[in-house]
C-alpha cells in the first residue's frame with residue numbers, strides 16, 4: 001500500500017484569497033498551464049536523452065542498493081562514526097535526511113544502537129575540521145570522500161588530512177580500510193588514486209546525476225544507510241512521487257504546479273523563494289533545497305544565448321522560530337518573496353501543555369492544548385497574515401516526517417527545479433558561474449596551470465587602501 005502523499009496547497013496564491021492584484025486568477029492559471037505543458041515536454045525530452053539521471057534513481061532496485069548496503073555492513077562491523085568528506089551536493093542531502101529522521105539534536109544524545117553517528121564536514125574550515133579529527137576515535141571512524149568530479153579543493157584537502165591522520169595513527173592498511181570513495185565511474189583524482197593501486201572501497205555516482213540531484217544515489221544513500229536510516233523507504237517515497245508527477249496538467253502534478261507558481265512569482269518581481277518548514281528537524285532540507293534552486297536556476301544566459309540573469313534567491317527559514325526573527329520583513333518589507341511552507345500533519349510526538357496558572361488568562365488558554373496544535377496554528381496564522389497583506393505563499397503538506405515522505409519531497413523539488421529551468425529557458429544542470437571562483441582559488445593556491453588566475457587576483461589587490 002502506498003504511503004500517504006505529500007500534497008501541495010496553493011490556495012494562498014489564488015486571487016480569491018489574495019486579491020486580484022497579487023493572486024492568480026483562472027486566466028493566469030490557463031496561461032501557465034499552456035506554458036508548463038511545453039516545459040513538461042522539454043523535461044520529457046531531456047529525460048529521454050538520458051540527461052536527468054535523478055529521475056531513474058528511485059527505481060534502482062536491489063541491484064542498485066546491494067553494493068551500498070554491503071559497504072554499510074562492512075563498515076558497521078568496526079566503525080561507530082561515519083564522516084562525509086564532501087561539499088555542496090555531495091554533503092547537503094545526507095545532512096538533510098539525517099537531521100530530518102535523527103532530529104536536529106541528534107549529536108547531543110547517545111548513538112542509536114546498531115547505527116553509526118554521522119558527521120558531514122561540509123567545509124574546509126580548519127577549526128571545524130580539526131575538531132572532528134581531534135575528537136573522533138580513528139579506530140572506530142570511517143571517512144567517505146564524496147566528490148562527483150573527484151577534484152574539489154575543499155573535499156580533497158579534507159581527504160588528505162584525514163588520510164594522513166589515519167595512516168599516522170593506524171598504519172596504511174588499517175587506514176585504507178576506513179576510507180570509501182564515492183565518485184564518477186571513471187573520471188577524477190579519486191579514480192586515479194585507486195587505479196594507482198590503493199585498495200580503497202569505491203561507489204559510483206551515475207555520470208548523468210549532478211551533485212545537487214544526487215542525494216538518492218550512493219552520495220546520500222551510503223552515509224544514510226550507515227546512520228541507520230531506511231534508504232529503501234526513501235527510494236520508495238521518491239518513486240511514489242514520480243508516479244504522481246507524470247501529468248502535464250498543473251492540477252494533477254504537484255511538481256509542475258510548484259514550478260509554475262515559482263516562475264510566475266519571479267516574473268512578478270518575487271526574486272526570493274523562502275523555504276520555511278514548520279519543523280526544526282527540516283532545516284537541513286531547506287538548506288539542501290537552497291543549493292538545488294540557486295545553482296540550478298541562477299543563470300546569466302538562456303539556452304539560446306540571450307543574456308537573462310534569472311533565478312530566485314533561496315532563503316532557508318524555520319517556523320515558528322523565524323516568525324520571531326524574519327517574519328516582520330516578510331510581512332512589511334519589499335514585495336519580493338514567495339514563501340513555501342512545509343507543514344506537518346502528524347509530528348509523531350506530542351506534548352500536552354500543562355494548565356499551571358489558571359488565574360492568568362493570558363497563559364491559561366494554552367493549558368490542556370497540545371504543542372502540535374500550537375505550531376500548526378502558527379503556520380496557518382502566518383499564511384493568513386501574509387495573505388492579508390497581499391503576500392502569496394504555498395504549502396507542501398507532509399503527512400509526517402519519515403523516510404518515505406522525505407523521498408517524496410526530494411523528488412518533487414528536483415522535478416520542480418528542472419521544470420522551472422525549462423520554463424525559464426536555461427540549463428538547470430550546469431553551474432558555469434561557480435567555475436571562475438574555483439579557478440582563481442587554484443591560482444592563489446599555486447596549482448600548476450593557473451598562474452594567470454593568480455596574477456589576476458593579485459592585480460585586484462588594493463593593499464590596505466580600503467582597510468579601516
Ligand SMILES: O=P(O)(O)OC[C@H]1O[C@](O)(CO)[C@@H](O)[C@@H]1O
Nearest residue numbers: 088089090147148149152211434
Ligand atoms: O561533488 P563535487 O564534484 O566535489 O562537487 C561539489 C559541489 O561543487 C559544485 O560543483 C560547485 O559548487 C556543486 O555543483 C557540487 O555539488
